[in-house]
Amino acid sequence: MFTRTYPNFAKGRILKTEMLENLRDYPHELTDLFLRDYSDGIVAGTEIRVGEDSLCIGPGIVKHGGMIYTLTREVELPYAATGRETVLKIRFYPAETEGDFTVCRAEPVLDEHVSVSSEELELARFKLKEGARLRSDYRNFADLATEYNTLNRLHAQYAGFRQSTLHPEIMRYFAAELMKSRASGTQDFTFAMQCLSVQPVDREAILHYLALRLGKEYKTYTNVQIHTHLTRVLEEAGSGGRPVTGGRFGAPQRMIVD
Incomplete structure (x- = not known):
């Protein structure tokens, strides 16, 4: 059965070892249960x-x-x-x-x-x-x-469901750029909203999205490889993943022919 046990401290009661053990173990047991299925x-x-x-x-x-x-x-x-x-x-x-x-x-x-x-x-x-x-x-x-002079969090191991995943800020950054791009597909919108609302995004979800979005077979990738493929998604979506010279990032470019 499900139980919740806590000691009763009251005047006249004997302080027992079991009461102190309950205070010691309960916070750790609760945390361990909550994160039991999460990776390191x-x-x-x-x-x-x-x-x-x-x-x-x-x-x-x-x-x-x-x-x-x-x-x-x-x-x-x-x-x-x-x-x-x-x-x-x-x-x-x-x-x-x-x-x-x-x-x-x-x-x-x-x-x-x-x-x-x-x-x-x-x-x-x-x-x-x-x-x-x-x-x-x-x-x-x-x-x-970027290799030099930039703090790189891509290799960080973030705890996820049964396997590690990418830092939530990386996925939020991707989602923000995707939403500002010319991407209009349902799969892009759904995945972007998941990145903005769920922390962290499950690694399995990221890998399935990449397989669907890039038209490739499902494969496991390292964090760095995932970033590379997500950057390609942004390029294909129209953001280009790069600043636009002389204009707002992600804005349409015009070519004037003389």
Whole structure:
């Protein structure tokens, strides 16, 4: 049967071990049940704010090895222009016993080792040239993959139903450009609305949309490959994925023949 059990603290009652265990276990049990079918990855938050010489990682929730980790306060990491690819990761450490508690720790780090181990989770990466400014504002959807001086979230592992998916902000960016383009198909409108209203968008839904939209067989793609194909969708839809010289992005172009 379904139950909800909570201790009764009242004057004259004996404080029992079971009552304290209930307080300890209930929040973890509830979270684990709610996220049981989700893959490892970012669950919520962990937004990245780019400063002049540091990255600020906001509070958030991540899942790793089936366990839930929370960051309750902002963490700031200084960065430098090295011209080499640097990965912002969360690094997980083995559990430790400290007195009456078992502590599972993880911390954000900047690492020039591009490969991400099984005990790490990527949040973003960048390659900053000396004298340049790191930016997180993008000109268009294609600009998300710019190699230099741009915060790249395409490799980030976001928790999804049974498999990881793309960061919701990436899919919202795609949907916004698609809606502003000349795309008029029902499948485009339906998928765009899903991207704008559902967080995160299931990876399976993205892959099926790409197969249908591009007229190809269903295939599994990496995050970067998905971005490449979504950029192609925008180009075919008429937005071009690029700024229009001398006019509004996505606006129709006119050719004058003399």
